[in-house]
Amino acid sequence: MEDFFRQLAAEAPRWNFIFFYDERSWNRIVEGLYYTLILSVACVILSVVIGVVGAWAQGSPSRLLRNIVQGYIQFFRNTPPFVQLLFFYFALGQFTPTYSPDGWLQVPIISNVGWAIISLSFFAGAFNVEIFRAGIEAVPDSTREAAEALGFSRMQTYTEIVFPLAFRVSLPALNNNLVNLIKTTTQAFAIAVPELLYQCVTIWNDYPSAQYPTMLLLFVVYIGLVGILVFGMHKWERALRIPGYGV
Amino acid sequence: MAEWTPDQPLVSIRDVHKSFGELEVLKGVSLDVRKGEVICIIGPSGSGKSTLIRCINALNDIQAGSILVEGIEVHDPDLDKLELRKKVGMVFQQYNLFPHKTALENIMMAPIKVLKEDPEEVKKRARALLKKVRLEGKEDAYPGELSGGQQQRVAIARSLAMRPDVMLFDEVTAALDPETVKEVLITIKDLAEDGMTCILVTHEMGFAREVADHIYFTDRGVIVEHGPPATFFKKAKDPRTREFLSQIL
Ligand SMILES: Nc1ncnc2c1ncn2[C@@H]1O[C@H](COP(=O)(O)OP(=O)(O)OP(=O)(O)O)[C@@H](O)[C@H]1O
Ligand SMILES: [Mg+2]
Numbered sequence: 001m002e003d004f005f006r007q008l009a010a011e012a013p014r015w016n017f018i019f020f021y022d023e024r025s026w027n028r029i030v031e032g033l034y035y036t037l038i039l040s041v042a043c044v045i046l047s048v049v050i051g052v053v054g055a056w057a058q059g060s061p062s063r064l065l066r067n068i069v070q071g072y073i074q075f076f077r078n079t080p081p082f083v084q085l086l087f088f089y090f091a092l093g094q095f096t097p098t099y100s101p102d103g104w105l106q107v108p109i110i111s112n113v114g115w116a117i118i119s120l121s122f123f124a125g126a127f128n129v130e131i132f133r134a135g136i137e138a139v140p141d142s143t144r145e146a147a148e149a150l151g152f153s154r155m156q157t158y159t160e161i162v163f164p165l166a167f168r169v170s171l172p173a174l175n176n177n178l179v180n181l182i183k184t185t186t187q188a189f190a191i192a193v194p195e196l197l198y199q200c201v202t203i204w205n206d207y208p209s210a211q212y213p214t215m216l217l218l219f220v221v222y223i224g225l226v227g228i229l230v231f232g233m234h235k236w237e238r239a240l241r242i243p244g245y246g247v
Numbered sequence: 248m249a250e251w252t253p254d255q256p257l258v259s260i261r262d263v264h265k266s267f268g269e270l271e272v273l274k275g276v277s278l279d280v281r282k283g284e285v286i287c288i289i290g291p292s293g294s295g296k297s298t299l300i301r302c303i304n305a306l307n308d309i310q311a312g313s314i315l316v317e318g319i320e321v322h323d324p325d326l327d328k329l330e331l332r333k334k335v336g337m338v339f340q341q342y343n344l345f346p347h348k349t350a351l352e353n354i355m356m357a358p359i360k361v362l363k364e365d366p367e368e369v370k371k372r373a374r375a376l377l378k379k380v381r382l383e384g385k386e387d388a389y390p391g392e393l394s395g396g397q398q399q400r401v402a403i404a405r406s407l408a409m410r411p412d413v414m415l416f417d418e419v420t421a422a423l424d425p426e427t428v429k430e431v432l433i434t435i436k437d438l439a440e441d442g443m444t445c446i447l448v449t450h451e452m453g454f455a456r457e458v459a460d461h462i463y464f465t466d467r468g469v470i471v472e473h474g475p476p477a478t479f480f481k482k483a484k485d486p487r488t489r490e491f492l493s494q495i496l
Binding site: 142146148150152 | 304306328329332333335336337339341343344345346347356357360361362389390391392393402405406409
């Protein structure tokens with residue numbers, strides 16, 4: 001196998017699949033995959049949590065809380081995620097405290113990976129708030145009232161009735177947004193998070209002959225990653241389907 | 248506040264006024280319901296029947312007057328709503344079952360989550376209630392798999408599972424087709440015969456005549472006339488009542 005790709009690189013100079021026979025390149029790809037997965041999983045989870053909490057806060061009786069959520073959504077939805085990322089890392093990153101593990105080096109308590117996760121989660125979270133809110137609005141008031149009449153508190157009504165129903169309605173839109181989020185994690189490249197795109201660019205800077213193969217690899221990996229997410233979400237959608245109910 | 252005793256009215260409504268913005272919907276309504284009594288509220292559309300019974304379990308607030316349920320002032324700002332809702336069960340026109348829960352789960356949910364009762368004990372009670380509303384075998388059916396009449400009977404059982412002292416029914420057969428109306432009415436009649444205190448808004452005059460102890464006729468936010476069915480239907484005095492009855496009977 002390795003010999004095959006070595007041979008191919010010799011015969012077709014633009015198709016140097018270097019990561020299949022050069023160990024250092026292979027390790028870069030593995031590290032890149034690792035960080036891409038970390039970013040994707042962390043951002044998906046955190047952005048969904050932000051969406052759930054935000055949608056709940058939007059229905060709160062406190063006007064202040066509602067306005068804060070609205071401001072958050074407007075800011076993150078209406079500005080480019082790339083600029084947000086740079087802002088979080090370069091502007092806010094300056095003010096974060098540092099610690100010193102060895103007494104010499106000063107390390108910020110939030111790494112570039114941390115900032116990427118925070119920034120991308122807040123970006124996707126803003127959309128998730130809207131997505132869940134639309135789901136919540138689709139739950140009839142009369143259903144909520146029935147829960148209230150049975151003695152459920154506002155919190156119980158939300159967690160037991162409104163949210164489980166709203167979530168089902170929201171799943172298709174959520175699915176789309178999470179797919180976008182996973183693809184957007186490549187932007188962490190700009191703040192030197194060693195994720196897959198970063199590693200691939202490093203490789204093709206060192207070996208220009210490896211540019212097409214690394215690009216191909218990127219496409220294949222993202223198709224696979226998004227495929228897994230979509231497959232999982234569809235399975236979940238089916239598992240949550242209510243017999244005899246519209247969604 | 249004086250302790251409530253069973254010889255006092257279970258629900259006591261005194262001079263209640265209710266407005267939605269400029270629109271005054273209840274203009275001084277008073278009525279009493281004693282323990283074990285079944286009362287029916289009838290009247291033209293928009294006369295405030297739903298609003299009145301929604302006020303009884305604090306789904307609507309009121310601007311003036313007082314509503315006492317077993318001595319609890321419903322519109323006390325410091326009201327413990329849970330205390331009130333343990334006493335008052337409500338069934339809606341559109342059933343409003345929880346679509347993501349089976350029939351049995353719909354019935355079990357509130358006793359477990361709200362009253363924190365033992366799930367096994369609740370399950371037994373829920374099965375017994377399903378049997379009582381003649382829906383044995385439908386335990387695992389989702390609301391979307393049941394007919395309207397069946398859903399409405401589950402809704403009644405769900406409300407009964409909280410062991411309320413009084414049940415409110417707001418036109419619970421209005422959304423049903425004629426064949427299924429009967430099965431729901433039979434369920435309510437069974438309940439009434441078991442001694443449950445019931446307040447019903449209904450357009451089913453035959454049913455009202457049969458089960459009600461007392462009938463109230465409302466029009467434009469006031470009670471125009473009331474009385475036991477025998478006198479109410481035969482000797483209505485007010486022209487508005489007569490006109491309404493002549494249209495509907
Ligand atoms: N939430 C609300 N906001 C504003 N107006 C309302 C609201 N609920 C009811 N109303 C108005 O109050 C009046 C009485 O309504 P209500 O539902 O109590 O009538 P009803 O006697 O139950 O009529 P129906 O027989 O059609 O059910 C109507 O004019 C209605 O438009
Ligand atoms: Mg009504």
